[in-house]
Amino acid sequence: MTSGSTPQPLQGRILSGIQPTGNLHLGNYLGAIRNWVALQKDFECLFCIVDLHAITVWQDPKELSRSTREVAAGMIAAGIDPATNALFVQSHVPAHAELAWVFNCVARLGWLNRMTQFKDKAGKNREAASAGLYVYPNLMAADILVYKATHVPVGEDQKQHLELARDIAQKFNNDYGVELFPLPEPVIRGPGMRVMSLRDGSKKMSKSDPSDFSRLNMTDDADAIAGKVRKATTDPHPLPDSAAGLEGRAEAANLLNIYAALTDRSLDEVIAEQAGTQFSQFKARLTDKAVSVLGPINAEMKRLMDDPAEIDRVLKRGADKANSIAEPVLAEVYKTVGFLPAGR
Ligand code: AMP
Numbered sequence: 001m002t003s004g005s006t007p008q009p010l011q012g013r014i015l016s017g018i019q020p021t022g023n024l025h026l027g028n029y030l031g032a033i034r035n036w037v038a039l040q041k042d043f044e045c046l047f048c049i050v051d052l053h054a055i056t057v058w059q060d061p062k063e064l065s066r067s068t069r070e071v072a073a074g075m076i077a078a079g080i081d082p083a084t085n086a087l088f089v090q091s092h093v094p095a096h097a098e099l100a101w102v103f104n105c106v107a108r109l110g111w112l113n114r115m116t117q118f119k120d121k122a123g124k125n126r127e128a129a130s131a132g133l134y135v136y137p138n139l140m141a142a143d144i145l146v147y148k149a150t151h152v153p154v155g156e157d158q159k160q161h162l163e164l165a166r167d168i169a170q171k172f173n174n175d176y177g178v179e180l181f182p183l184p185e186p187v188i189r190g191p192g193m194r195v196m197s198l199r200d201g202s203k204k205m206s207k208s209d210p211s212d213f214s215r216l217n218m219t220d221d222a223d224a225i226a227g228k229v230r231k232a233t234t235d236p237h238p239l240p241d242s243a244a245g246l247e248g249r250a251e252a253a254n255l256l257n258i259y260a261a262l263t264d265r266s267l268d269e270v271i272a273e274q275a276g277t278q279f280s281q282f283k284a285r286l287t288d289k290a291v292s293v294l295g296p297i298n299a300e301m302k303r304l305m306d307d308p309a310e311i312d313r314v315l316k317r318g319a320d321k322a323n324s325i326a327e328p329v330l331a332e333v334y335k336t337v338g339f340l341p342a343g344r
């Protein structure tokens with residue numbers, strides 16, 4: 001804290017998780033990471049790279065290692081301060097998996113059967129899904145509750161899992177007659193930003209889209225960004241002068257939304273400013289903004305990725321801090337459940 005600024009009391013403890021699978025893209029940045037950066041000033045934050053969750057579906061081992069470091073680099077480059085918060089890897093803190101086992105015995109099959117993410121990810125052939133994918137939400141509850149986190153920033157798609165974490169906390173407290181776990185609250189900041197694919201405005205920008213032209217990666221340099229924006233799907237009309245004019249124009253709406261988010265303004269303001277502009281001109285403006293926001297981030301990511309030992313040191317420090325909070329909570333849980341203390 002610099003002298004002169006008055007430190008505000010923190011509003012609670014945040015735990016957030018991100019999977020180290022595939023490339024980080026503009027959707028991750030605008031929809032998640034940028035919000036986390038903003039939360040650091042009001043909350044004590046723990047940011048967890050959830051490799052245990054990642055392997056609930058098949059991951060190539062080399063790619064998983066690379067991606068774990070890339071997520072760490074992306075978060076640091078985007079402005080997460082690993083000195084004041086804990087940035088760490090889930091598998092480096094054994095208490096997550098240990099508490100998850102206890103929660104496997106608290107959560108009911110009926111609860112898990114209602115989880116829509118399992119249904120989506122398992123697809124038609126449920127028999128072939130991993131058991132890990134099924135109990136995924138119990139591990140997520142452990143991620144949160146092993147720190148007694150009070151707040152969790154989540155997108156729409158993870159709200160059901162957070163509800164389940166609350167149910168688990170409540171049932172544990174009731175079953176054992178304790179007030180051990182707080183019920184974690186969702187934190188929703190700003191408008192629920194959803195970045196759509198550059199190729200198809202009806203699909204979410206996603207790391208699993210086979211076309212790299214569908215997304216701006218956080219590692220894309222200025223040339224790659226310019227090329228992808230130039231090729232982005234549009235329609236033949238100039239930009240409209242009101243939000244109503246975006247009806248049925250998903251691609252135009254998406255590019256305007258991205259432009260608004262990158263320039264920190266409302267969609268209405270951007271529509272008013274760009275009314276009547278041809279796409280060719282608007283795309284040049286969008287490219288400039290995207291390069292000015294992503295450029296410094298990807299330069300810093302490249303620097304960090306060239307020095308994996310530095311990333312690993314940061315993650316070690318984060319894990320030490322996380323372990324120091326998680327271990328006593330796990331000990332409290334084990335004692336509550338009736339497990340004998342390990343002999344010395
Ligand atoms: P995922 O890449 O699906 O593991 O998501 C990591 C985080 O980024 C989650 O908080 C998501 O809600 C967010 N996210 C992923 N894709 C998008 C997108 N296209 N628009 C907005 N947020 C996204």
Ligand code: TRP
Nearest residue numbers: 015016017018019050140143152
């Ligand atoms: N399930 C989350 C996702 O897919 C990732 C996650 C794991 C998480 N553990 C968490 C998010 C704890 C918030 C809190 O995006």
